[in-house]
Amino acid sequence: MVLQYGAYIAMAGIGLYAMFVGEIISIFHFMSDPIEIVIEPASKVLQFISIGVAPGVIMSGTAYM
Numbered sequence: 260m261v262l263q264y265g266a267y268i269a270m271a272g273i274g275l276y277a278m279f280v281g282e283i284i285s286i287f288h289f290m291s292d293p294i295e296i297v298i299e300p301a302s303k304v305l306q307f308i309s310i311g312v313a314p315g316v317i318m319s320g321t322a323y324m
Contacts, residue, residue, distance in 0.1 A: 265322045272318035279311030 286303055 267321035268318050272315045272322060275311045275315035279307055279315070282307040282311060284296065 278304070286300065286307070288299060289298075
C-alpha cells in the first residue's frame with residue numbers, strides 16, 4: 260500500500276497533536292500534586308504550544324493544500 264506524501268504529513272500532524280495532549284495532561288498532573296518546585300504554567304503552556312501545536316497546524320495545512 261503506497262501513500263502519498265500528504266498522508267504522511269497528515270499523520271505527522273496528528274502525532275504532534277497527540278504529543279501536545281500528553282504534555283498538557285502531564286503538566287496538569289504535576290500541578291495538581293505540587294512539590295517544592297515552583298513553575299509558571301503560562302510559560303510552560305506557551306512552550307508546549309510552540310513545540311506541538313504550531314508545527315501540527317502547519318503540517319495539517321500542508322497536507323490539505
